[in-house]
Amino acid sequence: MLAQLISSAADGVVVAAILAVAAMGFTLQFSLTNVLNLSFGAVMTIGGFTAYLANLAGLNAWLGLVLGAVAGAVATVLLGRGVLRLYARRHTQLFEMMMVTLGMSLVIDYGIQAISQNAIYGYTVLQAAPIRLGPIDVTPIQVAIIGMAVVLLVAVEAGLHLTKLGKALRATAVEPSLARSCGIQTGRVVLITWVVSGALCGLAGVVYIISTQSVDYTTGELFLPLVIAAAILGGVGSLRGAVAASLVMGLVTEIVAGFGGAAYSTVAGFAILVVVLLLRPGAVFGGAEDRQLVL
């Protein structure tokens, strides 16, 4: 019982690490642009398939990780600059923007389904024998994933708080017009945000398929609910909040799955968001009514 709990909790930390990478990317771009980007899951799938193709071409798995991140960044920039800007020029409102990202998600998901012939592809790289630590089985790769999530959190936080660019980004997120009149090139800030968040998204896609050992066109879409829930639960724009919420989500989903409720593990994660929503709606959704689009 206790051993099962500890073992599930360890799995939960691994899931949390993957989730945290994605949720950081999501919360970063959401806090700046205010677009609830529902194509985030589709971009994760793009990252995953890129790594799969890189592996097929005989490239090193770690290189696949990098390529997945690059693919995520490129896709996000193309969507943000190419598509969303087009709508912004026609004065599409925030809400309609979210519907546009949903259309993008449909196009990408089913485009990938068409190209991938609707098949599930195995992705068994970087597998290694698990190390036994008491009740916990953990592979070196899982440790590496957790380490990577921590490093990314520190790196992005440092980038946000210690560099001039990070300052510009935070300023733009709070008050874009004031930032612009202070001489901040908000267009450039947005571009860099697309790149960073896209890279995190693509990376999360690769890490996720390393952990599930397969990729298909629904990969990112099935992970998206947890990402959005973690980003919202953590408080939009807060990286540390997103990581903490990811930890909660990861632990809850894996513990529920460990005790026989595998079908309901995602529901359990989502239930936390619902409970918070019911008990303290203000804590999650407060004061975000009059946000404006920043592209």
Added chain:
Amino acid sequence: MGAWAFYITTLLVYFAVDVLSAFSLNLQFGYAGVVNFGFIVFQAAGAYAAAVVVLGPSGGVASFQQYVFGARLPFPLDLLVAAAAGALLSFVVGLFALRRMRRDYQAAVLLIVSLIALQVVSADVPLFNGSNGLTGVTWPFGEFFGATATGQPWLYLIYSLVICAVVCGGVWWLSRSPWGRSLRAMRDHEDAASAMGLNITSLRLQVFVLGGAVAGLSGGLLVEYIGAWSPGAWGYAETFVIFTAIFVGGVGNYRGVMIGTLLVPIIFLEIPRFLPAIGYPGLTDSLEWVVVGLAWMLCLLFRPRGILPERRLRAPRAEGVALDPAPAEGGA
């Protein structure tokens, strides 16, 4: 009955089901402004409910599939159960999803409900036979007209058209009633509507549950015709076919919605059947969805209010009181 007649009849049955769905979604989205991105879940709930109440007790003849409950209810109880299932699920989801929050959050929460419900039903086999789904669903007139609805498609067509006409007429009438006007008031200016004494939370839940009931009914009607229902039939993308139909036709305009339903789920999605097959089997299906996504994005870009936009509601002019001429349509 020839293959063509059967095909056309089947399409018309689908049309009846899609019109029901589109009316329900238009009531929620076009009139009340509730963005139900999980619409298909409520249709699926109705379909599953109708299936288990006509399949008979679980574990009997149909023991190759497992499901909860299981009964054999006569007409019209099966459709009532389907509607009740849609309404009940809507009520439960509505309790948390309709709380006062940003509209895009609300839509995202409903989309998440749709994605998660699909995962749960696929993974939890004892519930509704998992990803294989339920088959062998019969229709309620088996003892009079033969075992399955596809054996008597004309009869089922008349049956579904009558139900569709009655329910859609009801929805249309409700939309024009004072209740419908308060929905529009809520959609256009929530704070003002609230200040006029409308209970926004309750009103939104009412329209959500009512729409859910119609969605469940449409699911029941569909499953009794095609005889099977599985997670493959209600992916999150299905919701957006109906949304696209509404956008193409005209948000908040029922005539437009009917045109949109004819154009998108019926004509557009059936055209590929008559084109020469390309690539591997299933490629055209995937490409269809890509085109639905593109159509959805193009609608938002060029005609966000649809072909036939919502008509302005004009109050009858009172004697001797000069009202300002109505400003031009459009805007928000």
